Amino acid sequence: xxxxxxxxxxxxxxxxIIDFLGRLLERGGAWxxxxxxTFFLVxxxxxxxxxxxxxxxxxxxxxxxxxxxxxxxxxTDEAGRDVLNLVVxxxxxxxxxxxMSTLISLILGTTVGITSGYFGGRxxxxxxxxxxxxxxxxxxVLALVIAPVFVEVLGRGRxxxxxxxxxxxxxxxxxxxxxxxxxxxIRSQTLSLGQRSFVDRARVAGSSDAxxxxxxxxxxxxxxxxxxxxxxxxxxxxxxTALSFIGLxxxxxxSWGTLLSLAQRAGAASAGAWWYLGAPGVCxxxxxxxxxLLGNALDDTFNPRRRVIP
Amino acid sequence: MASNGKDSRTSHGIxxxxxRAAVTLLMVTVLxxxxxxxxxGDATSLLLGGARAAVSNEQIEAQRRNWGxxxxxxxxxxxxxxxxxxRGDLGYSFKFRGQRVSDLLLERLPATIALVGVAQIIAILCxxxxxxxxxxxxxxxxDNVATSVALALYSTPAFWLGMVSVVIFxxxxxxxxxxxxxxxxxxxxxxxxxxxxxxxLVLPASTVALGLIGQYVLVARAAMSDVVSEDYMxxxxxxxxxxxxMLMRHGFRNAMLPVVTLVxxxxxxxxxxxxxxxSVFxxxxxxxxxxxxxxxxxxxxLQGVFLLLGASIVVANxxxxxxxxxxxxxxxx
Numbered sequence: 001x002x003x004x005x006x007x008x009x010x011x012x013x014x015x016x017i018i019d020f021l022g023r024l025l026e027r028g029g030a031w032x033x034x035x036x037x038t039f040f041l042v043x044x045x046x047x048x049x050x051x052x053x054x055x056x057x058x059x060x061x062x063x064x065x066x067x068x069x070x071x072x073x074x075x076t077d078e079a080g081r082d083v084l085n086l087v088v089x090x091x092x093x094x095x096x097x098x099x100m101s102t103l104i105s106l107i108l109g110t111t112v113g114i115t116s117g118y119f120g121g122r123x124x125x126x127x128x129x130x131x132x133x134x135x136x137x138x139x140x141v142l143a144l145v146i147a148p149v150f151v152e153v154l155g156r157g158r159x160x161x162x163x164x165x166x167x168x169x170x171x172x173x174x175x176x177x178x179x180x181x182x183x184x185x186i187r188s189q190t191l192s193l194g195q196r197s198f199v200d201r202a203r204v205a206g207s208s209d210a211x212x213x214x215x216x217x218x219x220x221x222x223x224x225x226x227x228x229x230x231x232x233x234x235x236x237x238x239x240x241t242a243l244s245f246i247g248l249x250x251x252x253x254x255s256w257g258t259l260l261s262l263a264q265r266a267g268a269a270s271a272g273a274w275w276y277l278g279a280p281g282v283c284x285x286x287x288x289x290x291x292x293l294l295g296n297a298l299d300d301t302f303n304p305r306r307r308v309i310p
Numbered sequence: 311m312a313s314n315g316k317d318s319r320t321s322h323g324i325x326x327x328x329x330r331a332a333v334t335l336l337m338v339t340v341l342x343x344x345x346x347x348x349x350x351g352d353a354t355s356l357l358l359g360g361a362r363a364a365v366s367n368e369q370i371e372a373q374r375r376n377w378g379x380x381x382x383x384x385x386x387x388x389x390x391x392x393x394x395x396x397r398g399d400l401g402y403s404f405k406f407r408g409q410r411v412s413d414l415l416l417e418r419l420p421a422t423i424a425l426v427g428v429a430q431i432i433a434i435l436c437x438x439x440x441x442x443x444x445x446x447x448x449x450x451x452x453d454n455v456a457t458s459v460a461l462a463l464y465s466t467p468a469f470w471l472g473m474v475s476v477v478i479f480x481x482x483x484x485x486x487x488x489x490x491x492x493x494x495x496x497x498x499x500x501x502x503x504x505x506x507x508x509x510x511l512v513l514p515a516s517t518v519a520l521g522l523i524g525q526y527v528l529v530a531r532a533a534m535s536d537v538v539s540e541d542y543m544x545x546x547x548x549x550x551x552x553x554x555x556m557l558m559r560h561g562f563r564n565a566m567l568p569v570v571t572l573v574x575x576x577x578x579x580x581x582x583x584x585x586x587x588x589s590v591f592x593x594x595x596x597x598x599x600x601x602x603x604x605x606x607x608x609x610x611x612l613q614g615v616f617l618l619l620g621a622s623i624v625v626a627n628x629x630x631x632x633x634x635x636x637x638x639x640x641x642x643x
Binding site for chain 1: 330333334337338341342345346348349350461462464465466467469470473474476477480481482488489579582585586589590600601604605607609612613615616619620623624627
């Protein structure tokens with residue numbers, strides 16, 4: 001009997017997931033998002049296989065700022081490096097920074113949101129005051145002053161967890177500054193979940209606060225976390241690109257933003273080298289748009305009230 | 311938002327909004343103070359620079375006393391710092407030796423205000439109008455095109471659009487200059503200089519505007535679509551109002567509320583957003599100063615910029631909150 005229940009529950013869950021994916025992929029936006037992201041994730045996974053190791057000024061083979069031709073499909077940069085090679089390797093850097101910083105901000109935002117919504121009272125008031133500050137001041141502005149100081153404190157030119165200092169700092173600082181939006185949504189969801197009877201039942205059954213939050217409330221928040229996670233990634237890509245562009249990136253591990261910064265410094269725009277600045281920009285645009293579309297589609301699928309508005 | 315007092319609490323709501331703005335500014339100041347203390351190397355060695363070897367301990371002590379560095383960090387140094395900030399004393403730049411940070415910022419501010427002001431006007435005229443129309447005629451060709459383009463613009467870093475526009479309109483077509491605010495050697499005639507300035511403003515201002523337009527179209531469209539499905543629009547139709555009358559009398563005014571809030575909030579955010587764009591066009595504003603300061607690790611200037619950005623964001627938030635209370639009669643008692 002219990003086996004039967006367990007079996008049917010498992011099947012029910014599988015059906016729910018299939019049904020969910022079906023409804024998600026009914027939206028055109030979701031297709032575009034998933035396709036774009038799969039493409040770039042493949043690039044990020046095996047850049048070496050596709051274009052060989054990252055070219056440096058020493059291993060560069062092309063002319064300076066040469067237009068695209070058969071040998072260099074996306075032309076070359078001011079040091080004769082192949083732009084396709086740089087952009088494919090940049091994919092890995094940009095996506096890693098964006099995904100890792102999103103992970104940090106989802107963990108932070110969810111923790112703050114659940115704690116705030118579950119306990120309420122003075123804890124809620126104080127946590128929300130802090131959240132308000134981070135909500136009002138955008139990550140880019142905060143990172144602008146925090147990142148250089150962190151780089152200085154950790155020491156330039158080191159490697160931390162495989163990242164050069166400045167990349168590590170950008171990643172952490174974006175994560176630490178872009179969680180407020182998640183915290184607000186999770187808090188309001190927790191507030192309404194806290195009213196539901198299963199929470200009271202768990203408490204009567206003797207569950208601790210921590211166990212109620214993690215085992216009973218958190219699983220119900222997964223849809224919100226997923227939908228907003230996609231939007232946070234888009235924001236993180238955006239912030240990373242801007243920060244790297246104004247000189248916080250690292251030329252030895254160039255992200256798309258760093259490539260744009262190098263292109264700007266090399267005067268690519270006034271030299272008419274559209275391939276050099278075009279390639280990384282199109283990548284940023286595609287990935288950010290992909291995550292926005294995916295996030296909106298997830299949000300629409302989970303939240304029937306919002307279904308009409310794209 | 312904050313002013314959702316239901317009965318005669320409007321004045322209470324205003325007080326709350328102002329207190330929140332003050333707390334945010336306070337936190338910006340404290341963050342500025344803390345970050346500077348976290349930096350390796352103390353202020354004395356910075357002040358005495360390369361001459362450190364030849365400096366005696368007494369001289370160092372004298373300097374420390376002179377600058378109040380012998381006092382405890384909390385609360386004395388923090389309070390000193392906050393008092394100085396409140397007086398408008400933001401310290402001296404490292405890079406531009408001997409120049410006050412406040413003077414540097416004030417010198418660069420007009421160019422930034424001109425840039426973001428013109429950009430806001432362009433963005434409001436194009437974005438809001440397009441969004442309102444798209445929401446009014448939802449599902450039409452213009453709606454579909456406008457929504458797709460807006461979503462793409464919303465996901466594109468504005469400064470990159472700036473670089474692309476330099477390639478097209480400056481390098482290829484040579485319509486507009488790509489760098490700076492004035493051409494060297496242009497005649498000193500007032501009118502010529504104005505025209506020259508405006509020609510330099512075209513590309514950067516359109517770029518900042520493009521960064522805003524995407525958002526404006528999406529929000530104005532969503533607001534308008536909400537209004538269109540309201541009961542009072544059906545009533546208006548039943549009363550025999552024409553489409554234009556419905557749009558102007560009922561639709562437009564009600565859809566304006568979220569749009570006005572967004573536009574006002576952006577008065578603060580656009581200054582930060584313009585930093586990267588200014589850097590593309592070597593526009594002589596606060597953004598260019600920020601990038602110079604960042605690359606020279608000129609911390610006092612960076613702190614000043616942070617305070618300025620924080621203040622503009624807080625003030626814009628304050629205005630948006632107050633405007634919301636005035637525009638929406640439901641918020642008032």
